[in-house]
Amino acid sequence: TPSDGPLGIGRVALPEEVTAWDVDVRPDGTGLPVGSGNVLDGDELFQNACAACHGVFAEGVDNWPKLAGGEGTLNRDDPLKTVGSYWPYVSTVWDYVHRSMPFGNAQSLSADDVYAITAYILYSNDLVDDDFVLSNENFTEVTLPNVDGFFVDDRDTVELPVFSQEPCMENCKETVEITMRATVLDVTPDQTAAREAFQAEEAAEAAAEAETT
């Protein structure tokens, strides 16, 4: 049956369809399914499904994201941003793990699995004890350390007035010094590959030509 909207395009979504796709969870717990899981079960699930990338203690392997640690580093030169040190809401952990993890096998975890894994991530960040049980009922009682660490974009008041001045066009400064160079760092991918491939083709053609003439 077509939509009752102004153009009559589309059809009404069935409740089962909305339930299947609308799984997002908000900071106030809206969207959470009934269920629960404890730290010990979460530990076991994490070791099987997550630890290969995120480490046994959620501390991260190689360049894969670290989920624990970094407390008190946000104002330092090289901050370590994890669930414990940076994320504002537990709802985001639950929602993201449930919907998009494990990487390469997403949407394979049950609601209880996700409660348990979330409990284990909280434990890895020293935010709960090892006997903690997370459920839809006590979910909103858990507060992450950096919940008040965010503020809404203030560029219009802090930056726009500063950056809206008519700039200097002539005699703007007496001297100019180079203070940093990218080639000193030398981390750019090699740009010669294409040129070398072309030169190799030329050489091969020249050789083939020499043989036939």
Add this chain to the structure above:
Amino acid sequence: MTASSNDMKSSRRAFLRGALAAGGTVAGASMAKAAGPDPLITEVQPWASGLGEGVDATPYGLPIKFESDVVRRNVEWLTADVISSINFTPIHALDGTITPQGCAFERHHSGAIELSKKDYRLMINGLVDRPLVFTYEDLERFPREQHVYFCECAANTGMEWAGAQLNGAQFTHGMIHNMEYTGVPLRTLLAEAGLDAAGDLSDKWVYVEGADASSNGRSIPMDKALDDVLVAFKANGEALRMEHGYPARLVVPGWEGNMWVKWLRRIEVADGPVESREETSKYTDTMADGTSRKWTWVMDAKSVITSPSPQAPIRHGKGPLVITGLAWSGRGAITRVDVTVDGGKTWQQARLAAPGQPMALTRFYVDHNWDGEEMLLQARAHDETGYVQPTKTQLREIRGLNSVYHNNCIQTWWVKPSGEAENVEIS
């Protein structure tokens, strides 16, 4: 190998020999005099005598092989793997403003998925009068609009916060593309579902997510959703490329690329933001004191000189030189671009190839006479709100070094007497 292609290649030999015989006089600043007749002119070339390819050879063409360096490139060390990663548009080699789709950058969080039109579904649910499901065919029945907009990754130039790191405009500024989109305004789709149930719209949001495993869910305030957001299915005249969201993506003019949700599958009307992973853990900008901005949606005015640049050195010696680049602003149209060749001591206004269009790339040129001395090249964009592109120092004074995203600072290229260019910072 056919006889004609052999001829072509021997001719290339002849050209190289001819160029050597000419003694490199092409590099001179004054009008060059040929040492002898140019065989490319005096000898009949195979392409002027034999036959080229038939019209059945290439049903859908790729660029000629001589342009094989005009491709997307990635930087391995930036990310843990190539699936949740980024690559870069070769802006150093392009001109005009429209980005060829085949080399337009990609950013995925769980790879580029293959989703057919037949399997495509778009759901609208939440605070609507009737939750709806659309097929791809349904989308094509709604009244359409066309607009050109840039899509810039929030992290474009992000590696340069701490200093000059990557040596090339492709790498420092290439997380961007600019296309002509055809699609349906999001407001039209929301009207089909009905917003009476949402009541006062001023405090309502839409949550949008993709069909891929990462979902890339983002929250958008209702006033933007009802303003200029498009659900696009064509780009630069044809269907979206797989890697750009085929068969339908969100186009969010002026706002950070992360919100341009690809493979769009669901739009939820809600009375608050979801605070998803992509707007808490990521796409939040940490300041020097450790607090972080969130919802930094707009991409500020920005520009970069694309040539000369580290990947596009000057090879022709002194004399006439085209300095060219791109400018853009998420706040509106570009009105002016200033260029300096002496590191900011003196500036001149560049020539805009066409009047700036709101939230789209603008091409600029300076027709320069290069004396062969070193240059410190910079461009500075102005937009219609009066915003002037800041220096990196100005940005760092407010934000510190760790904000990761939204680096719209003025870029410096050091052009040496050899014509080579390097990414540098200057006092």
